Amino acid sequence: MPSDASAHPLARPSGRVRRIFRHLPLPGERESGLLATLVVLSVLIAFGSHGALFTPVNMDNLLVSAAITAIPAIGMTVVILTGGIDVSIGSMLGLVAAVGGLAFEAHWSLVAVVPVFCLAGAGLGLFNAALIIPGRVPPVIATLGTLSIFRMLVFLVTGSNWITEIPPSLTTIFIVTRIGPLPMASIIALLMLALAAFILARFRLGRHVYAIGNNEAGIRVRRIKLYAYGLLGLLTGIAALMTLGQSPMVQTSTGEGFELKVIAAVVLGGTELSGGRGTILGTLLGTLIVELVGDGVVLLHIQPFWSGVLLGAIILFSVGAAWRPARSA
Amino acid sequence: MRGRGLEPTRIFLLLAFFVLGLGGFALGDVGILSRANLTSMAVFAVEIGIVALGQTFVICGGEGGIDLSVGAIAALAQVLLGLLLVAHMPWPLAIVIGLASGVVMGGVNALAITRFTIPPIIVTLATMFAFNGLALVFTGGINIDLTTMPPSFLALGQGSAFGLPLQLAAVYLPLLLLFVFLQHFSRFGRALYLAGTSELAARLAGIRTGELRGWTYVISGLLSSLAGVIGAARLGTARPDAAEQMNLVSIAIVVLGGTGIFGGDGSVIGTAVATAVIAVVDYGLSYNNINPIYQAGVMGIILITLVLAENMVRGRGGLRRVRSYWVRATSGDPLQDS
Numbered sequence A: 001m002p003s004d005a006s007a008h009p010l011a012r013p014s015g016r017v018r019r020i021f022r023h024l025p026l027p028g029e030r031e032s033g034l035l036a037t038l039v040v041l042s043v044l045i046a047f048g049s050h051g052a053l054f055t056p057v058n059m060d061n062l063l064v065s066a067a068i069t070a071i072p073a074i075g076m077t078v079v080i081l082t083g084g085i086d087v088s089i090g091s092m093l094g095l096v097a098a099v100g101g102l103a104f105e106a107h108w109s110l111v112a113v114v115p116v117f118c119l120a121g122a123g124l125g126l127f128n129a130a131l132i133i134p135g136r137v138p139p140v141i142a143t144l145g146t147l148s149i150f151r152m153l154v155f156l157v158t159g160s161n162w163i164t165e166i167p168p169s170l171t172t173i174f175i176v177t178r179i180g181p182l183p184m185a186s187i188i189a190l191l192m193l194a195l196a197a198f199i200l201a202r203f204r205l206g207r208h209v210y211a212i213g214n215n216e217a218g219i220r221v222r223r224i225k226l227y228a229y230g231l232l233g234l235l236t237g238i239a240a241l242m243t244l245g246q247s248p249m250v251q252t253s254t255g256e257g258f259e260l261k262v263i264a265a266v267v268l269g270g271t272e273l274s275g276g277r278g279t280i281l282g283t284l285l286g287t288l289i290v291e292l293v294g295d296g297v298v299l300l301h302i303q304p305f306w307s308g309v310l311l312g313a314i315i316l317f318s319v320g321a322a323w324r325p326a327r328s329a
Numbered sequence B: 001m002r003g004r005g006l007e008p009t010r011i012f013l014l015l016a017f018f019v020l021g022l023g024g025f026a027l028g029d030v031g032i033l034s035r036a037n038l039t040s041m042a043v044f045a046v047e048i049g050i051v052a053l054g055q056t057f058v059i060c061g062g063e064g065g066i067d068l069s070v071g072a073i074a075a076l077a078q079v080l081l082g083l084l085l086v087a088h089m090p091w092p093l094a095i096v097i098g099l100a101s102g103v104v105m106g107g108v109n110a111l112a113i114t115r116f117t118i119p120p121i122i123v124t125l126a127t128m129f130a131f132n133g134l135a136l137v138f139t140g141g142i143n144i145d146l147t148t149m150p151p152s153f154l155a156l157g158q159g160s161a162f163g164l165p166l167q168l169a170a171v172y173l174p175l176l177l178l179f180v181f182l183q184h185f186s187r188f189g190r191a192l193y194l195a196g197t198s199e200l201a202a203r204l205a206g207i208r209t210g211e212l213r214g215w216t217y218v219i220s221g222l223l224s225s226l227a228g229v230i231g232a233a234r235l236g237t238a239r240p241d242a243a244e245q246m247n248l249v250s251i252a253i254v255v256l257g258g259t260g261i262f263g264g265d266g267s268v269i270g271t272a273v274a275t276a277v278i279a280v281v282d283y284g285l286s287y288n289n290i291n292p293i294y295q296a297g298v299m300g301i302i303l304i305t306l307v308l309a310e311n312m313v314r315g316r317g318g319l320r321r322v323r324s325y326w327v328r329a330t331s332g333d334p335l336q337d338s
Helices: A016-022 A029-048 A056-081 A089-105 A110-132 A139-158 A169-176 A184-202 A204-214 A221-246 A258-268 A280-299 A306-321 B008-028 B035-060 B070-086 B091-115 B120-139 B151-158 B166-185 B187-197 B199-204 B209-235 B246-256 B268-287 B292-314 B318-331
Strands: none
Touching: A029 A280, A056 A089, A056 A169, A056 A184, A056 A204, A056 A221, A056 A258, A056 A280, A089 A110, A089 A139, A089 A221, A089 A258, A110 A139, A110 A221, A139 B246, A139 B292, A169 A184, A169 A221, A184 A204, A184 A221, A184 A280, A204 A221, A258 A280, A258 A306, A258 B120, A280 A306, A306 B120, B008 B268, B035 B070, B035 B166, B035 B187, B035 B209, B035 B246, B035 B268, B070 B091, B070 B120, B070 B209, B070 B246, B091 B120, B091 B151, B091 B209, B151 B166, B151 B209, B166 B187, B166 B209, B166 B268, B187 B199, B187 B209, B199 B209, B246 B268, B246 B292, B268 B292
């Protein structure tokens, strides 16, 4: 897809002022628009729900689920920046939760189980990467395949039974413990987002990630792409752990549809599917909007079936809104 | 460069798979070869086969062409049809409206992909959820019973002609002929091969590639809704969650049939034979009471294994790719391997 080279931050005529501002986390045009949308949506939902949006219980719920979406969204941003996509993470989350749940059932201690979640996630992510990079299977095809394969494995691993022996300490750690107004899950997500934004903006690795999406030359492309999928898997594993903190049981349907939420957040945040453009700040704002819409559907007593329609419409609208006639010429 | 088109070797291989698959399941239980079972298999194959025809064109058009919304379009068209029938609309008119809804939904995909230049994966992933959601909204999440509808309508999915299921003899086979003509003997088909092989060459040849690809999504939408309509007539029910695995299975069929996922080659004949193979696998698994989730998993394994094998053979992956990579890297030759 042809993209307007002059619109890319790295290709701007770089005066000294520009060069300094490029590395500051100032919101760009896209991010400002998202921020405005976020504020308008909150006000609308707050009025529509007679203030139910800001009750502590609802706020906690919203913040924790935003954290669970935002953490894999970091990985998804990097994967999409390098020109890939992973539609399997919903099933991946379910499978990691199932494997970890079995470890909990076998009475492993929490300290021993956390690495299981991380390793299982990273392993599944690298499995996708192995298909996509050395195997040359297009990312959509590969991950569409693993979406159903991982889901099959969830059934095989759990034997279609629910796993309910999840220690309450997970809930304590991620949700009950708080710093200021934020539950621990949100704090962890914010730290990870900040770290990712810093690395992407300031490190050579980060510049390489953008460069791969724009034009793959002279960089260890394959290795970075491999890491990107591995990172996404690892972060999905962490999200699985937090999901069990939020609702302490593993079902065969755990994580279904999760991939769309994460992709919606990233795409809404302005990361372009053709790669090379997008920011972590945008992803954070995209996540918050997606979660707010989901919460709003519940608070405003809209039929839950609408959430899929809304999510799909939001993705199309947001990508379409970035469209400029000149680019298709 | 030219489209590879039809590969006789692959057709023979697929036919061998078909016989082996059927033979394998027959070894487990000869009952699967009974007339009733073979008919059920054919009936199942028709719906997914129709969708796969449209998917073939979409993928053949290249530039990342893929339609993930086929199942959602089938479900929404089926639900619309069901609601209209329950509202006592004459069934031919209801079917026309159901099919028109498929054209509109395909048109939405086409517009977003070609006018707004949004990647096909994102567009069809988004519309997949949107159309599925609408199907749930329209029905309130419950199935619509159509068993009391006129027998002439239900015959579309349950009748027979010339000893074959009606939808096979009267819908699928004529459609297949039409698509063979379109792909191999018409300007549209030639233009599509060229567009899929090389965007630049197609444009230089004066082909409006965007418009061309747009039509493939409209065709795919129409065929998906047709599959939805037939499914409703067959089961006597309209379900908002019908055809959930249709996107995965249709893509697997197309790839199995020899249409490369990078576009520009393949044939609907290959797709048709591959449909028979997949139908055997799927029916064989159902026949042995395998959980549908496992069936989807098996489809995923088949799809990935196929593309991997394909890449090895064609040198897009595997040793040749690695070697050419090194040759380029060491000699500084900027040419891509073709």
